Amino acid sequence: MELLLLIVALMLAAVVLVGIGDRLHLPWPALMVVLGAVVAFVPGLPDAFEIEPDLILPLFLPPLLFATAQRTSWALFRARWRSIVTLAVALVAVTVAVVAGTATALIPGIGLSAAVALGAMVAPPDPVAVEAVAGSVRMPRRLLAVLQSEGLFNDATALVIFQTAVFATVSGAELRVTELLWRFVLGVVAAVVIGVVVARVARWLSDRVASTTGRSALTVVLPFAVYLLAEEVHASGVVAVVVVALQLRVHADADEAAERLVQRSFWDVVELLVTGVAFGLIGLDLRQVVSDAGADLPRMLVHALIVCAAVVGLRAVWMTVATVNLRRGGDPSAAPRTGREAVVLAWCGMRGLATLALALALPAVTSTGAPFPARAEIVVVACSVLVVTLLLPGFTLPLLVRMLGIAENAEAEHAAETVVARRAWKAALDRLVEQERAADLPEEVSAALHQRIGRLEAILRGDTVTDEDRERLAALRARKQTLDAIQADALAAARAEVLAARREPGVDPEAVDRVLRRLDLRTVLLD
Template sequence: MDLLVLVIVLMLGAIVLVGVGEKLRLPWPALMVVMATLVGLVPAWREVSIDPHLILPLFLPPLLYATAQRTSWSLLRGRWRAVVGLALVLTTITIAAVAGTALAVVPGMTVAAAIAIGAAVAPPDPVAVEAIAGPVGIPRRLTTTLQSEGLFNDAVAIVVFTAAIGATQTGRPFGVDVLGEFALGLVLAVVIGLAAATAGGWLSDHVADVAGRNAITLVLPFAVYILAEELHASGVVAVVVAAVQTASRRGGDDVEDRLTGRAFWDVVELLVTGVAFGLIGVELYQVVAEAGPELGRMVGHAAIVCAVVVGVRALWLLLLLALHRRARDPWVAPRTWQESLILTWGGMRGLATLALALAIPTVGADGPLESRPEILVIAAAVVLVTLVLPALTLPTLVRVLGVQGAHEAEQRAERELIARASRAAVAHLRAQSRSGELPEEAAARIEQALGQLDDAVAGELPHEYSDRIKEFRKRRKVATALQADAFRVARDEVVRARNEAGVDPEVADRVLRELDLRSRR
C-alpha cells in the first residue's frame, strides 16, 4: 500500500510541477527529482522501494516508445554518425574509462564490478533529453543528435552490464564474447521489432474502436521489450524499431488515430516520466542514507568518476567537431565549439543508470560485494551531476552561447513543408476544376483557406474558419467534401515528406497535427 501511495503522490507531484516549471522557466523533471528526494524524508516512505529488476521493464519501454515514434528511418539514416560515434564508440570508451578509474580509486573493487558500474553510468538517457533538453531552446539538429544517441546506447550498456554481472556471479573472467552476444542480440531485436510493428498494425486495422487501437500502442512496447529480453535480444533496440516502424506506416487518412493517440500518449508520457524521475529522487535519498559515515570518502571518489564521465564526453565531441568541419550534411553535429559544449552538457544520465546500479547484486562468486554501497553512491553522483545540474543550467547556457538562434532554420523548414502541402492540395483542386468537377471560384477560395495554414501553425488559428467554408459553397455537404478532399491530399504529401531524407519528423508532425485539426473541423 505504501508503494501505491508513493506512486500516486509522484503522479500528483508531476502534474503540479509541470505548471511550476513553466512559471519558473525550469525543466519540471529536474524539479521532480529534487521534490522526490525530499519525499524520502517522510519516515513512512523511507523503506519503500521497487525491485530494481522491474524498473527498466516498467518504465523504459513506454518512454522509449514515446520518444522513438517522433523519429523516422530517414532521420536515423542521416544520424548514423551519432549512432556509431556516440551510442557505440563513446559508450564503449566511457565504460572502459570509468571501469579503469573505479579500479584505481575504490578499494576492493573487482574488474567485473568496475565494468558493471562503467556500463551503468555510460549511457545518456533519451527520456531526459526529450523531457529536459527539448523545451529549453536547443536547436532540433542538436536535440535529434542526442536522441539518436540515447535510443541505442542503452542497448550497448545493458549488454555489457549483463555480461559483467554474470562474471561477478560465476567468477568467470569478462571476455570479448560479449561482442558476439551484442551483434546477435541486435539482429534478433531488429527482427522482433519489425515483426511486432507488422502484427500491431494488422491488429489495429481490424479493431474498429479508436480507444482499442490506442491501447494496442500502449501494450506493444511492453510486449516487445519482454519478448526480446526473454530471447536474449536487446529489448531497447526492439522497442525503438517497433516504434519507428509503427510511426512510418501511418497514412494520411489516420486523422482520428493521430489526434487521440497524441493526446493519449501525452498523458501517459507525463505520468510515467513523473514517476520515473520521482523514483530517481527517492532512490537517491536512500543511497545516501545507506552510505552512512563513509559517505564523505565515497563522494570524493564519485567526484573523480563524474569528472571522467564528463571529460571523456567533452574530448570525444571535440574530436567529432574536428571531423565534422568538412562534412556537407547540414544536420551533422557538432559544427562549433558552442555546439560541442551543449552536447557535452546534454549527456544526461537518468533512469537506466540508477536502475542498473541498483540491480548490482550484494553477493558475488567470492562472497559479499563490499564495494556495492560505493557503486551506488557513484551512480547517484553521476545522475546528480549530469542530470539535475545541466537541467537547471542549460537554459542559461543556451542563451549565453547564442545557440538558440538556429531555430530560424527550423521555422523555415516548417514553412517550406506547409507550402509543399498547400501546393499539392491546390494542384489537386485545379485539376478537378479543369475537369469540370469543381467551379473555378470554389477552387480559388479553398486555395485561400489553405494559405492560412501557415498562420495556424504559428498559433493564430482563425476560429471563424468553418463559417468561411460555409460561405464558399451554398451547400454544406459539397463544401465539406471539397475541404476533406483538399486536406487529404495535403496530409498525404506531409506523410510522404516525413519519411524523406532531410525532413525533420517533428516538424512534419507539427504540420500534420494542424492539418488533422483543421480536417476534423
C-alpha cells in the same frame, strides 16, 4: 497500498511541478528529482517506498522510449548513422573503459569485472532525461536530433556490457571482449527482427479494429510486449521498442487523422505521468543509497566526484574531436559543427532511469556467497553521477544555451515549416485540378474550392498575414473575432444547458454526453 499511494502522489506532484517549471523556466523532471530527495529524507518516513529493481526498466523505459521514438524517423537515423555509432556505441564503450580504470585505481578490492559494471551503469546518457530536459529548451533541431538518436540506442550497448560484467563477477569467470561484441551484435540484430515482425503484426491487428480508442490502446500494450519479448530471448528490448515505433510511423495511413489526434493527446499525458513517477523514484531511492553507505559516505563521495569529472571531461573531449571531424565533412545538418554546439552537447549527457535501475539491480552476493565487490560504493558512485549529470544541466541548460547564443532561430524554424506546408498545399492543389477535370465541376463550386485551397498553405505554416494584404486581413480578423466571440458565447450557453440537463432526473447521461461531445468538437474546430 503504500506503493499505490506513492505512485498517485508522484503523479499529482508531476502535474503541479509542470506548472511551476513553466513559471520558473526550469525543467520539471529535475524538480521531481529534488522533490523526491527532499521527501525521502523527511524524518519518520517509512521505508516501504520501494520497487523491485528488476521492474524499473520494464515498467518505465518501454513507454517513454516509444513516445520519444515517435518523434523521429528512419530517414533521420540513416542520415545520422555516424553519430549513432560514435556516440551510442563508441563513446559508451570508451566511457566504460575510462570509468573502469578510474574505479580500479580508486576503490580497493573492486576487481575489473565489477569496475566494468560500474562503467556500464554511468556510461549511457538517458533518452528520457535528455528528452525531458533538452526537449523543452529552444535549441537548433540538429542538436536535439543528435541527442535523441544517441539516447535511443546507447542503452543497448550499456546493458550488454553490464550484464556480461555482472555475470563474470558473480560466477568468477573471465571477462572477454569477444563475448561482449558477439552478444551485442546478436542482441541488436535479433531486436531489429523482432521489432519489424511485431510492427507488422500490430499493423495487421490495428487494421481489423474499428474503434479509434481500441487502436490507441494497442499502442499502450505494444512497447511493453515487444520489450519483454526481446528480453526473454536475450535480445535488446530497447532497440526492439524503437524499431516498433519507427515502423508504425512509416506505415501510418494518411487518413488516420482522428487517430493521430487521439494518440498524440493520449501519449502526451502518459509521458508526463510516467516521467513524473520515474524521476520521483530517482529522488526517493537516494535515501536507501545513503543508508547503505553508512559512515563511509564522505570517502565514497570523494571518489564519486572524481568519476563524475572523468565522465563529463571525456564527453567534452569527445565532442571537441567530433567538431573538428565534422568541419572537414560536407554535411551541413550534422552536429556539433562549432565549439559552442560542442559545449551544449557535452553538457547534455544526462543520466537517468537506466543508471538507477542498473545500480539497484546489482546482486548482493556472488555465486560463492561472498559479498559483491564494493557494492555499496558502486551504487553511491553511480547515483552521484546520475544526480550531477541530471540536476546541473537540468537547471543550467536554458541559461547556457542563451549565453552561447545558439537558441533556435524562430525564422529558421518557420522556414522549415513553410517548406513542408508548401508541399502539402501543392499536393492538395494538384489533386483539386484532377478532380475538376474528372467531375466537370460548376464554375462557382470550382472558384470556391480554389479559394479554400489557396488559403491552405498559409494555414498549414501558421502564417495567415502577409505584407500585401495586412490591412485588409486586419479588418477581416476584427470582424471574425466579433463573430467568433458571439458564436463562442452561444456555444457556451448551449454547453451549460446540456450540462444542466445532465443533472436532471430522467435524462439519459449517455445521450447528453454524445450531444456534449459534438458541441465540444464544434468549439475546438472554431478555435
